[in-house]
Structures are given as structure tokens and as C-alpha cells.
Amino acid sequence: FLNMLSYWFFFLSSVLMFSSLFIETGPASGGWVIYPPLSALPQAMSGSGLGMTLWLLSMAIFIVSQLLGGINYITTVINLRTRGMSFSKMPLTIWAFLLTAILGLISFPVLLSAALLLIFDRSMGTSFYLSEIYIGGEALPNVGGSPILFQHLFWFLGHPEVYIVLLPALGITSEIIATNSRKPIFGYRAMIASMIGIAFLAFIVWAHHMFVTGMNPFLGSIFMFLTLIIAVPSAVKAFNYITTLWRGNIVFTPAMLFSIGLVSFFISGGLTGIILGNSALDIQLHDTYFVVAHFHLVMGAASAFGFLAGVYHWFPKFFGRMMNPTLGHIHFWLTFVGIYLVFFPLHYIGIAGFPRRYYSFTTYEAFRTFGDLNMFVSIAAIFTFTAQFIFLWNFFYSIFKGKKAAQNPWNSNTLEWTTPLHPGHGNWPGEIPAVYRWPYDYSKPGATSDFIPQNVPYSQTPESNLPHENALIALEKEIEAQNYNDQF
Known part of the structure; x- marks a missing residue:
């Protein structure tokens, strides 16, 4: 019943979100972080009107769906394990899903409060995020609020969200690397401890997204210290993956290649996270393409590779057929090379100060010199996107025509x-x-x-x-x- 409720709340949320694309004033236009006051004032621009209201309502309903789904996951893992399945015998995939559900259960209610307060500011005349705003030379009556409050509430969810996306991919990778190395996973208990450590630390580092908001430098140093500590459990995971691969009888299935690719992205993207976690360096690098490169290597590319690895690995269990391994290998190499061609150059132009979220950077003399590199990144992105059609063809063709699986x-x-x-209902016949x-x-x-x-x-x-x-x-x-x- 919980699962059904979660699904239908998610369905309703999706309908609301997509309906905002078709209204006259257009969908929400406050960026993915929807910072006030832009998102809190319907009259600020057309994208802050009805589209923003629908976006906020959709997010509130989605969070309800997520909480119901999270409770279901946690309850299932704790209470409905089979005979003999103690926590010390659970696959790391299930450990990752359990910790992900716990992360969501604790952090998403904070985003719900942020969204509800924003709805109140927009529709009910409150001033949680608004103070001393002038529009067209006329002062609004709102006083006493702070847009920084929204950032705190948003990033309290925003940083655990990184691990909500990444932890399942790491769990999937643990299973696939052990299976295809034909070796036991190295440091099973250390892997569990590192995931628990990452989950705990995820809740006390949110303000590293806010080093340049004018926060007390002492507070910045505290969050910097806590952020750098996350490198320890992350390094444990990377070390254990590499040690599992070391001298294994490796079988290079497409799933294994994508899992190894995830480890590569996790290491290279994680290293730049140590740089961004430094509050002094972040003054130069904040809101540049360096952040885009770091964030998308770890949360975007690594998580996507975990997802793709899982599809290739469990496809025979989904449909009783095998995906074409040759197409899988081609898909991996084109995607792996393409992603590095996109994000490696972004580090360099980010260090040079190239800002993100600029509609037309060529307007500014300082950034025109990066036009050729930016064009190269765009071509690499189109190339990487095109490579995904190989996967789509392989996936849908194999559902019907793939080789029968053992x-x-x-x-x-x-x-x-x-x-x-x-399998029939209940998976096992007896x-x-x-x-x-x-x-x-x-x-x-x-x-x-x-x-x-x-x-x-x-x-x-x-x-x-x-x-x-x-x-x-x-x-x-x-x-x-x-x-x-x-x-x-």
C-alpha cells in the first residue's frame, strides 16, 4: 500500500511539473536552485509566475512520494529479510539502498519546509525570505526575512542529495566488481562503515555551498574541515574497489567496464572536490565551470555509469535475454571518452574564472578567449549524447531479439x-x-x-x-x- 501511494504521489507530481511547460507564462525560470527573491516574487519575471507555483507544488508532492518510498525501503530491509539474512550477510547493494532511503527520510522534510515557506511568501504575504525589496522604484512591504535562510534549508537537502544519487550507484558497482573480478569484495565491513560515514557526514557539510554568502569565516573553516573529512570514507571506497580488482580474474563485461568507469570518475571528480572544499580557494572557483566539472563528474557521470552498469548486469533478470556485449563495449568507450572530453576542459576554463549560468559569455571581453574551448566542449557533449542511442537500440532490440539468457x-x-x-508472482515458485x-x-x-x-x-x-x-x-x-x- 505504501508503495502504491508513493507511486501515485510521484505520478501526480510529474503531471503538475510537466503541465507547467504548457502554460502561457512558461515554466519556472529561477534556475534549478530557485533562490529567492527571484522565485519568491511572482511579478519578478514571467517564469516566476504560475509556472513557479506549479513547480513548488510538484516538489512538495514529490517529497511526500519520496518519504513514503523511503519508509517502505527501510521497513522492508529491516523487517522482511529472508531466513538467515543477517545484516552482515546483506549485499552491499542493499546496504547502499538502505542508507540512501535513510538519507532521504531525514533530509527531504527540510526541503519540504523550504518549499512551503516559499509558497507562503509568494501567496500569503509572509516574509520568510523577503526584506527591503524594491520593484520599479517602489518598496515592497516585506521586511525581516532573509534569502540566505532558503539557501541553508535548500543545501541541507542539497548535499545529502548528492549521496542519495551516488550511493545506489556505488552499491551496484560493489556487486558488479566483485562478481566480475571473481574475488570477494575487499574490506566488506570497511565498505559498510565508509557508507555509514559518508551518510553521517553528508548532514554536516551543507554550508560549503555557501562560502561566498558572507558567512562568518570561522564557520567557513569548520565546514571546510568537515568537508575534507569526507575524503576519508570516500578514499576507503576507492581503495577497496581498486584492491578488489587487483590480480582478479577480471571478466570485462559491459557492466564491469561501466563500473570501472564509475571508479575513475569517482576518483578524478572527488579530487577536485577537495579543492572546492577549501573555503579560500572557493572564493575564486565558486560559480565557475570548475564547479560544473567537479559536480557532473561525481554526481552526473559516476551515477549514470552506476545506473548503466546495473542495467547491463541485471538485464537478463529483467527480460530473460542478454544485451549485445559488442554494442555494450562500443557504448562504454564512446561514453567514457566523451565525458572526459566534456569535463576535463571545463576544469581549466573554470580555474581561469569562466562563470557558469551566463547566457552569452562572448559579450564580455575577458571570456571571449575561451570561445574555441567552449565550442570543443559542446561538440564533445553532442558526441556523447549521440552515443547513448547505441544503448537505446541495444536495450529495446535485446528485449525482443536478444540471445536467451541462462x-x-x-x-x-x-x-x-x-x-x-x-519468475512468477513472489519470484520463487516454492x-x-x-x-x-x-x-x-x-x-x-x-x-x-x-x-x-x-x-x-x-x-x-x-x-x-x-x-x-x-x-x-x-x-x-x-x-x-x-x-x-x-x-x-
């Missing part, structure tokens, strides 16, 4: 690969399998195969069991006797 084409350990090729081991028993010394699925008991693999695993055989009867509602 039940477990990647020799993976997690439970979804134990379902029938065309009893849901119990879980006896963690999800990363790949290339285990002494084992007859290079993978041991989670539903294989230790009593069936005596040749590869470690001493502490032999002791777990005694618990198998207890796991099998569990009811689904038992506490683990």
Missing part, C-alpha cells in the same frame, strides 16, 4: 539469480531460499567452483570451509526453522 549468466552469488528465468553465507564467496580455495551462492549451506562445502565456518554448520537447522517474522 538462469545465472554471470555466475553470481546473490539470491536474485536463484529465481526461475521467468519456499523463499534461506541464506547461510555472505554474498562474496568467489574463487574460494578448495571449492569445486569459483562461486558459492548464498543459499548453499556450509555443510555442503566442507572442502572449502574455513575453521569458523565449520562451526556455523550447527546453526543451519536453526536458520531453516526460522519463520519470516522472527527477529534475527
